[in-house]
Each structure stands twice: as C-alpha cells, then as structure tokens.
Amino acid sequence: MASVGGGGGSCTRTIDGRFGGGTRGTESAGDGTRGTKRAGDDGTRWTQSAGDDGDSSDQMGAGEPLAPWGGRDRNFINEIELLDDSKHRDGSIYTGSSFLHKLFRLNYTEETYLEPMMLSMPTDCWPDPVDCYEHLFCHMMQIYSLKLAYTSADADTSGNPILLYGFMAVRDCLNPRRNYVFRRTRDDPFVVVQDSNGSSFIRMSGPKRGIEMQSLVLVEFDMRIKIGENEEDDLQLIDGAIYFDSLVLPPDMIINRRIVGDCGAVDMSLAFLHCAAEATIQVGISNVPDGGLSLFLQAHANDIKNGIWLFDNVVSEPCELNRFVVAACRGSKLLLIVKSRPVNGTASLPISKFFIRDVRRHGSDSMTFNVHTAKIDVKVNWSTLDLPSSALREDNHYPFALDD
Structure with a gap:
C-alpha cells in the first residue's frame, strides 16, 4: 500500500515544537x-485511571x-x-x-x-x-x-x-x-x-x-x-x-x-x-448456526490485566480468521478468551471458553471448542525472533541502514 498522500483539509488547532522521543x-x-x-522520562511508574x-x-x-x-x-x-x-x-x-x-x-x-x-x-x-x-x-x-x-x-x-x-x-x-x-x-x-x-x-x-x-x-x-x-x-x-x-x-x-x-x-x-516469544494465533470456524455466530476473542499474556482485542464481530459462514500475533513473556501463560452466541438464538449471555498455554520458544498448541452447533479450532504457533542471518537481507541491521 502506498502511503496516503496529498489532500488534507486544515484545522484550526495546530501543534508545533515537536521533536523526537520525549513526553510532556x-x-x-x-x-x-x-x-x-x-x-x-519514560521510566517513571504511574497508576492508571480506572x-x-x-x-x-x-x-x-x-x-x-x-x-x-x-x-x-x-x-x-x-x-x-x-x-x-x-x-x-x-x-x-x-x-x-x-x-x-x-x-x-x-x-x-x-x-x-x-x-x-x-x-x-x-x-x-x-x-x-x-x-x-x-x-x-x-x-x-x-x-x-x-x-x-x-x-x-x-x-x-x-x-x-x-x-x-x-x-x-x-x-x-x-x-x-x-x-x-x-x-x-x-x-x-x-x-x-x-x-x-x-x-x-x-x-x-x-x-x-x-x-x-x-x-x-x-x-x-x-x-x-x-x-x-x-x-x-x-x-x-x-x-x-x-x-x-x-x-x-x-x-x-x-x-x-x-x-x-x-x-x-x-x-x-x-x-x-x-x-518474550511470538505467539501466532489462528482460528478456524465451522458448522456456523443459521443466522451466524457472534464471536468475541481476546488474549491476555505477561501477567498484565489488559486484554489484547483480537476479534469482535458476526461470523456468518465457515471461515478462517486473520492471523493474530501476540508477544508473550517467558515464564508466563497465554490466555485466550472465546465468547460466542448465536445471532438468532435465545441466549442472553455469551458462552465463554478459555485457552491457556505456557509460553515457549517453538512448536504449537491447539484446542477445539464446541459452542452451540459451531466448532471453533484454535492453534497457537510459537516462535522466537532470534533469526539467523541467512533469513535477513543485508539492509536489516543498522550498520547497513546508516549507509546512504
């Protein structure tokens, strides 16, 4: 995708004096x-607002x-x-x-x-x-x-x-x-x-x-x-x-x-x-009920309460969702929350399922959830970013990037 250029209406509010890296x-x-x-001073710890x-x-x-x-x-x-x-x-x-x-x-x-x-x-x-x-x-x-x-x-x-x-x-x-x-x-x-x-x-x-x-x-x-x-x-x-x-x-x-x-x-x-390691989450959905399935996915990792939004929409037919990439720290667990309900059903609250796995360097973990008539297949592939030089082009690292 080319960068979006040109155009752009003006606004009454302008920001000047910007330079790199600081906060104020x-x-x-x-x-x-x-x-x-x-x-x-990004090292200061602050308590967040509720x-x-x-x-x-x-x-x-x-x-x-x-x-x-x-x-x-x-x-x-x-x-x-x-x-x-x-x-x-x-x-x-x-x-x-x-x-x-x-x-x-x-x-x-x-x-x-x-x-x-x-x-x-x-x-x-x-x-x-x-x-x-x-x-x-x-x-x-x-x-x-x-x-x-x-x-x-x-x-x-x-x-x-x-x-x-x-x-x-x-x-x-x-x-x-x-x-x-x-x-x-x-x-x-x-x-x-x-x-x-x-x-x-x-x-x-x-x-x-x-x-x-x-x-x-x-x-x-x-x-x-x-x-x-x-x-x-x-x-x-x-x-x-x-x-x-x-x-x-x-x-x-x-x-x-x-x-x-x-x-x-x-x-x-x-x-x-x-x-940390890279966790790539892949989700496939089959046997979708008539009218579709309302599906919500959220990941938690690194002993941090904040969730990482992955998906929140209606699935109307069998499909594979886009891959989701999450960073997860060594020694912690990856928690995937799956909430679903049929669009045309009478259930007022979603059914919740949980996928919990230990963080690791390599390999994969998988699990299948059966909710209502739908089948939800979840797979997590683990990988480090410690890539060999053979996988990289010569312009990847900063000694080359500094060249004109």
Whole structure:
C-alpha cells in the first residue's frame, strides 16, 4: 500500500515544537493524585485511571456513534513528541537526514518481508526443541490498543460516525520496513463508534509479525478523517513518527502515550516486554448456526490485566480468521478468551471458553471448542525472533541502514 498522500483539509488547532522521543504534560493516578514528567522520562511508574486500562469492551456489537468534541482529556495520558521533519503530507519524512531517518530507512515504504512463525519448527535446536538453548527469547514490544482520544471541532460530522483511514506501522531494527498495525484505504475506512464504556477504540489489523525491541522502535503514522466526496476535503488526524527507547521504558508494564495531531489525538497503550516469544494465533470456524455466530476473542499474556482485542464481530459462514500475533513473556501463560452466541438464538449471555498455554520458544498448541452447533479450532504457533542471518537481507541491521 502506498502511503496516503496529498489532500488534507486544515484545522484550526495546530501543534508545533515537536521533536523526537520525549513526553510532556501531566498524568492522573486515578485517585486525584497528579504528577509531572520530564521530557523522555519514560521510566517513571504511574497508576492508571480506572476504566482507561486499554481493555476493549466485553460487549459484542457496536455502540453509539462518537460525538466529536474540541476539548482535551486532562486526566489520563502524557503526550509524546513527534520527530522533526517527519510529515507525509509535505514529504519531509522521505527526505529527512537525521540518525533515525537513516536507521529506519523512512524513505522506504515497503511492508516488512519477514513473516510470523519463522522459527516455529526449526531444525537446528540444541539439545532439542523443548529445551532449546540455540534460539533465545528477546525483548519485544506489544501494542495493546489504539483509541481515538478526541477530535477537533472541524471534524464534527453532525452525529454521524467518524471514518478513519490511512495507516500506522512499526519499524524495528530486525527489519526496518513497515509492520502495519492499522491499515485502511479511503474506500474502506474504519468506522469509529463508542463501546458500552464510552471508549472509542480503533481496531488494529496487525502487526504482521512480532515487534523486536532490543533497542529502538519507531512508529510511523498517517491517519485521516474522511469528510466528503473528495480527498482534499478530508482532515489530518495525526501525521508523522515517534520512537521508543528500550533503555528508558519500564519493563513488563503498560504505558500510555497520546499522539496529538492537527485535528485530534490517538492514545496508544503498549508494553516493553523482557524475554518474550511470538505467539501466532489462528482460528478456524465451522458448522456456523443459521443466522451466524457472534464471536468475541481476546488474549491476555505477561501477567498484565489488559486484554489484547483480537476479534469482535458476526461470523456468518465457515471461515478462517486473520492471523493474530501476540508477544508473550517467558515464564508466563497465554490466555485466550472465546465468547460466542448465536445471532438468532435465545441466549442472553455469551458462552465463554478459555485457552491457556505456557509460553515457549517453538512448536504449537491447539484446542477445539464446541459452542452451540459451531466448532471453533484454535492453534497457537510459537516462535522466537532470534533469526539467523541467512533469513535477513543485508539492509536489516543498522550498520547497513546508516549507509546512504
């Protein structure tokens, strides 16, 4: 997918003075206690506000349309600074000459060619795949949720749902190519609605594979609000890039950062995980009841209460869902919650099933759930990101990426 360029209506609110990596503002501890952070001080621990932990709703089905407003949520989250000269709208992200522009090859717009499950069934384990010392766990990033925090008054759609399109992608030092976590075209925008808790989550479509975080990770985005018939009438929600440094992030806990743009803001909930593996979740559904099956899937891992939303929709015919990639720490367990009910049934509450497995380096685990008349097959493939050099192109690592 080519980057979304051109167009973009203007908004009355502008953001300037952005530069890389730091955070600023205040954050509430949920009990009325407030504090401040120095720029770049990501090591400070904060207690999150109740209801803002990044969980998606357990309710199945869409809520009411989001009503845009021009105010700001002053009780929750710190803003993160944008990189200088990193806009898609003016093309500066492709021509920048800073260290990070070169490190992550921001002038390259290709999707990462690395696939998930690359070491699920290796042949060179020592002494064996179960007790393997050849392939190591590595530090990883897990993005738990994206949420539309607010929009400017210019984005008022008169009570209609907000339509988002564009992309958000992660670039790591394993392969400095786009690993998309959100990707929608203007012809197929994401419809933002509020769930039963009043939150406006942006459903992620990725990542394609696990996100390595041995050092730096860069997040690139160009997300817009569809307004009218023509692209030039659309509004720029957020545009640019940010980065995270593993040396200053608190390990194995949720952090929340706000990306502020011209016409609103997006909240990102993520975690920096020590010694993790890639879990690729595959779900197949057969024997779908007449009228369809309302299905909700959520993953929990790393002894963190926040859930990772995987799926929440109606399945009308037998199918295989898109693959879901989750990072899970060594020594923890992966919990998959499956809730379902027939659309035309009389059941008022969904039937819940649980899939629990220990995190490991290689191999796979599977389980079959029978709910109502449907059959749900779940398979988890485990893999480390300790890939051999033969699996990588020469431009993957930073000594090559720094070359012009």
